[in-house]
Amino acid sequence: MAVLKLRYLGDPVLRAKAKPVARVTKRIAKLLKDMEETMYAADGVGLAAPQVGVSQRLIVVDVGDGPIHLVNPVLEEGEGAEVDREGCLSIPGVFGYVERYARVVVSGLDGNGKPIRVEGSGLLARALQHEIDHLDGVLFIDKATGLVQAGEEPGEEPQPGGEAPSGRDAGQPGAGGP
16 A cells, blocks of 8 residues: 555646546555555545545545445435534645535445445544545535634644644544545
């Protein structure tokens, strides 16, 4: 496995709609593992392929219950609403409040090409939505209110790795994907 180079705000790949994956090959499985390693190295909870320069519909998420690899993820259901703070590994040190579904059901393929259905609430739901947004060229800053730089909120100090003081937010996990 390898740690891949992250792409940052301003890179056109982050604004492009990612292409569907035709088939889960050994190359795709390796890319998912490399994305997982990259996410962990950056202290994230989610990562989408465009964030490492690959315009394909692939995401990895781990909110503390083990990694989830999704190929061609589709948001099947969403209910309720929650507003919470997010950041992004591709926009380090910036945070904002984003309204998202409180509970989601996402389907796709796992890293072996087998159908998978993931149900999540809380941080898992938020991270899944954040990372799927990346696949459509949507960044959390497009939806966020109250954007701030780390250290700008009263009593807040910038954290190593762009992580929010309260711990791991969605996406940067250091706040989604998301």
